[in-house]
Amino acid sequence: MTTSSTPTGNNTAAALRARIRDVQEAARGVTALYPRSYILQCIKEDRFPDELWQKLGEFGLLGLSIPEEYGGSGGGVLEITALNEALALAGVPTLFLVVTGLARVPIARHGTPEQIRKFVTPTCTGETKMCFAITEPNAGTNSFAMSTLATPDGDGWVLNGQKVFISGARDADHMLVVARTTRAAEVKNRTEGMSLFVLDMKTPGIQLTQLNIQVETAERQYMVFFDNVKLPADALIGEAGKGAKLMFEGLNSERLLAAGAAIGLGDYALAKAVAYAKDRKPFGKPIGSYQALQHRMAQAKAQIEAARLMTYNAAERFDAGEDAGAHANMAKLLGSQAAVAAVEAALQTHGGYGFDRDYDIVTLWPMVRLLEIAPINNEMLLNYIGEHVLGLPKSY
Ligand SMILES: Cc1cc2nc3c(=O)[nH]c(=O)nc-3n(C[C@H](O)[C@H](O)[C@H](O)COP(=O)(O)OP(=O)(O)OC[C@H]3O[C@@H](n4cnc5c(N)ncnc54)[C@H](O)[C@@H]3O)c2cc1C
Numbered sequence: 001m002t003t004s005s006t007p008t009g010n011n012t013a014a015a016l017r018a019r020i021r022d023v024q025e026a027a028r029g030v031t032a033l034y035p036r037s038y039i040l041q042c043i044k045e046d047r048f049p050d051e052l053w054q055k056l057g058e059f060g061l062l063g064l065s066i067p068e069e070y071g072g073s074g075g076g077v078l079e080i081t082a083l084n085e086a087l088a089l090a091g092v093p094t095l096f097l098v099v100t101g102l103a104r105v106p107i108a109r110h111g112t113p114e115q116i117r118k119f120v121t122p123t124c125t126g127e128t129k130m131c132f133a134i135t136e137p138n139a140g141t142n143s144f145a146m147s148t149l150a151t152p153d154g155d156g157w158v159l160n161g162q163k164v165f166i167s168g169a170r171d172a173d174h175m176l177v178v179a180r181t182t183r184a185a186e187v188k189n190r191t192e193g194m195s196l197f198v199l200d201m202k203t204p205g206i207q208l209t210q211l212n213i214q215v216e217t218a219e220r221q222y223m224v225f226f227d228n229v230k231l232p233a234d235a236l237i238g239e240a241g242k243g244a245k246l247m248f249e250g251l252n253s254e255r256l257l258a259a260g261a262a263i264g265l266g267d268y269a270l271a272k273a274v275a276y277a278k279d280r281k282p283f284g285k286p287i288g289s290y291q292a293l294q295h296r297m298a299q300a301k302a303q304i305e306a307a308r309l310m311t312y313n314a315a316e317r318f319d320a321g322e323d324a325g326a327h328a329n330m331a332k333l334l335g336s337q338a339a340v341a342a343v344e345a346a347l348q349t350h351g352g353y354g355f356d357r358d359y360d361i362v363t364l365w366p367m368v369r370l371l372e373i374a375p376i377n378n379e380m381l382l383n384y385i386g387e388h389v390l391g392l393p394k395s396y
Contacts, residue, residue, distance in 0.1 A: 001026045001060040001073055011316060019075065020082040020312065023064065027086035030055045036091030036360070042218045048171040049218045052092065056083075057126025065101065065253075066108055071121035076319030077101070077253045078312060081260040085308075088264025091360075093367065095167045095219040098261065098375070099132040102254035103176035106196055106246040110238040118234070119174055119198050130198075131172035132254075133163040133224060134247070141380060143178065144190040144244075148226065150179045150197060157181075157197065157236065159205075159229040165374070169208050169222040175199045177226075178247055181240045191244040196237040205229035215366045252318060252328040254375050259311040259328075259335035262371045266304045266335075266342035269364050273297055273346035276353075287349065296345040303338035310334055326389050329381040336371040336378060343368045 001022070034052040042049045056062050064079040066072025073079075080101050087094055104120050111119070122128040139145040148161025159179060169175065175198070182193030199206065209223040238246050274297065277288030287293055314327030343364050347354040354361040372378050386392045 001064075011320070016078070016312065016316060019078060023061070023075070023079050023082040024086040024089075026059055026061060027083050028090070030059055030061065031087060031090035031092050034092065039092045039218060040216070040360075043216060046220070047218070048168075049094070052094075053096070053126045053129070057124070060124075062097075062100075062126050063124030066104065066120055066124055070108070070113075070116050071124045073124070076315070077105075077256055078315035078319055080253075081256045081311060081315050084257045084260035085264040085311075088261045089267050090264075091268050093217060093261050093265055095217050096129060096131075096171075098254060098257040099167055100130050101257045102250045102375075103130045103132045103174075105250040105253045106243075107176070107198065107237055109249060110246050112234075115198070115234060115237065122173075128173035129168065129171060130174045130176060131166055131168045132176050132250075133166045133169075134178040135163060135165050137162060137164045137223075141377060144194070145184055146178065146180060146194075147184070148177070148179045149183065150181050150195060150231065153230065155233040157231040157233075159197065159199070159226045159231055161226050163224040163226075165211065165213075165221045166224050167217075167221055168219040169201070169224055170210070170220060172201055175201055175224075176237075176250075178243060193241050194247065195240045195243040196246055197231055197235045198237060199229065199231065199235065203229050203231070215370050216363045217367065248325070251376070252314075252324050255328040255332040255381075256311055256315050256318065256324075258371055258375055259307060259314075259331040262332070262335035262339035262368065263304050263308050263311060265364060265368055265371075266300065266307075266339035269339075269343045269346040269361065269368075270297060270300060270304070272361065273342075273349040276346075277349050280351075293345070293349050296348060297342075300338065300342040300345045303334070303341050307331065307334040307338045326385065329384045332371075332376070333378050333381040333385075336368070339368040339371060 060073040061083050063073035064075045065077055068074050084097050107120050123130055134143050136146045150157040150159045177197050177199055180193050181195040187193040205227045206229055207225040211221045213221045278286050280287045311331040314324050314331045317327055318324035346361050350361050353359045357363055387394050
């Protein structure tokens with residue numbers, strides 16, 4: 001698809017709803033061909049869902065949020081979040097869309113036209129895929145303490161270090177890496193000295209080790225080692241040492257994509273719970289008529305709708321170029337909590353059958369719980385709200 005709307009165009013409530021609806025209708029065209037059963041089969045075979053990805057590219061959906069002049073389909077983070085929600089709603093969540101959506105933001109906003117054409121344009125058709133690497137084993141949530149280091153080498157750079165939990169590293173063509181170009185111990189302000197680089201995954205010196213993570217997605221997680229990886233000059237996005245600000249722009253977009261996935265998965269789980277609750281009658285009446293279950297589902301539905309409003313409001317702010325940090329953090333916090341409430345309600349409703357993998361309820365639980373921890377744990381979001389919205393002292 002190509003969306004005629006622009007992020008800063010007609011933003012009445014009706015126009016925003018129409019933008020979301022258009023994307024979600026197109027997405028349903030793809031998930032009708034590649035439903036949950038397809039993705040579960042890919043997971044079983046430990047392979048990337050190439051057919052789904054190619055179809056998303058053909059439909060122009062992978063190009064959402066990227067301007068048409070760079071081969072994208074236009075629109076903003078609002079549209080790509082709507083896509084992520086629609087995929088999750090069909091039971092087809094994809095971490096790749098979250099990390100691609102994140103990784104493309106700093107390149108599209110701060111890269112040169114050549115870098116955008118080289119690294120972003122081919123992702124719009126599905127020709128290439130991009131993963132994102134920030135987490136390190138020792139630094140964890142405290143990304144500023146990272147030790148992966150890029151040092152100047154002729155015109156380019158040499159990268160050494162290690163990342164962990166990198167989703168989709170095996171299937172990606174490129175990786176957006178956050179590295180230090182000045183060691184943490186040598187900067188006055190911890191946000192200084194960080195830089196963003198795009199790596200070709202075929203570059204010698206990159207080694208992957210698969211982790212044993214139990215989350216039902218087609219993307220696996222990897223420990224990634226960089227051993228004297230030589231990077232050309234055009235691997236650097238923006239200015240050396242000034243990558244932190246660029247990274248945060250991308251992270252806000254990632255939070256919204258994660259919120260979209262959470263509310264979609266929550267609704268997916270609730271739909272299954274409602275269907276089961278209408279049908280199951282151990283005492284002669286449908287269990288959905290019992291308030292203990294009905295209210296639990298109704299509560300989760302209300303939480304999902306509240307999170308959805310917050311998510312699209314934050315996306316609209318982001319696309320308008322406003323500071324969307326607080327709203328994006330709140331959207332991811334509320335979305336992930338709503339998704340957990342929905343899957344919990346679905347599990348209770350299904351009784352013992354909820355634990356049978358074939359009913360596909362317990363299988364949703366790791367994914368929604370993950371969303372409370374990654375891409376950023378909810379405690380850090382509460383820290384942000386406490387400190388930056390309420391003006392309370394920093395707690396850590
Ligand atoms: C399936 C999966 C996919 C992932 N994909 C990627 C990816 O593609 N790219 C990438 O770079 N990373 C990825 N990650 C990493 C993820 O973002 C981190 O796991 C997450 O940010 C938390 O870091 P950590 O695991 O080191 O936890 P730690 O930093 O060790 O924190 C552990 C816990 O301590 C608490 N905590 C930590 N700091 C604070 C604080 N300041 N205040 C209050 N509480 C705190 C939180 O409850 C947190 O959950 C992925 C992780 C998983 C599991």
